[in-house]
Structures are given as C-alpha cells and as structure tokens.
Amino acid sequence: xxxxxxxxxxxxxxxxxVPQSLSRSVWFQHEGAPxxxxxxxxxxxxxxxxxxxxxxxxxxxxxxxxxDLSRLDFFYWGQMETLVYETPVDSEEDLVARISLxxxxxxx
Numbered sequence: 001x002x003x004x005x006x007x008x009x010x011x012x013x014x015x016x017x018v019p020q021s022l023s024r025s026v027w028f029q030h031e032g033a034p035x036x037x038x039x040x041x042x043x044x045x046x047x048x049x050x051x052x053x054x055x056x057x058x059x060x061x062x063x064x065x066x067x068d069l070s071r072l073d074f075f076y077w078g079q080m081e082t083l084v085y086e087t088p089v090d091s092e093e094d095l096v097a098r099i100s101l102x103x104x105x106x107x108x
Contacts, residue, residue: 026052027049027052027053027054027060027075028045028048028049028052028053028054029053029054029055029062030045030053030054030055030056030058031055032055032056032057032062032063037056037057042057042058045058046059054075076106079106080099080102080103080106083098083102083105083106084098084099084102
C-alpha cells in the first residue's frame with residue numbers, strides 16, 4: 001500500500017493524547033495560524049509526528065489559510081487516484097468498484 005492515510009486537525013496541545021503507534025502512521029495537518037506557529041509548537045510536532053506533519057514551517061510545507069485544496073484533500077485524493085488508476089480501468093462499474101475498495105483500504 002502507498003502513503004498512510006492523512007489525519008486532519010486544526011491544532012494540538014501538549015496535553016492531547018495521541019498514541020505513539022498512531023502518531024507515526026497518520027499525517028497531522030497544522031493550520032499554521034500565527035498564534036500556533038511558535039518554535040515550541042513546531043518542536044512538539046516534530047517530536048510527536050516526526051516527518052508526518054504538514055504546515056507552515058513543517059517538514060511538508062503548506063501555506064497557512066491556503067485557498068488551494070486542503071492538505072487532507074490534496075493527499076487523500078492524490079493517494080486515491082494512485083490506487084484507483086494503478087492499472088487501466090475497464091468500465092464504469094470497474095471504476096466504482098475500485099473507488100469503493102480503495103476507500104475502505106485507506107480507512108484502515
């Protein structure tokens with residue numbers, strides 16, 4: 001299977017409980033608001049999620065309040081497209097079946 005499914009949330013506090021096993025298998029989306037952009041916050045995200053977080057100042061850069069697709073949209077649909085079109089699609093029914101199957105796979 002490809003990249004792990006993305007997890008989306010607006011912000012995280014030090015008190016938030018995210019199991020270590022989960023924090024390395026999902027992507028954290030940081031919204032990058034100025035009040036959440038301190039070195040402390042970014043260091044905490046680096047420790048908690050390693051290279052698996054996206055946002056302003058993160059390992060995967062994304063501008064704060066971007067008008068583009070949200071990071072979750074961007075990564076989810078990119079992964080879905082990769083899985084669905086891994087081989088040529090034979091029919092509309094085949095396409096619908098692949099989308100259903102791959103969506104279930106991506107949910108875990």
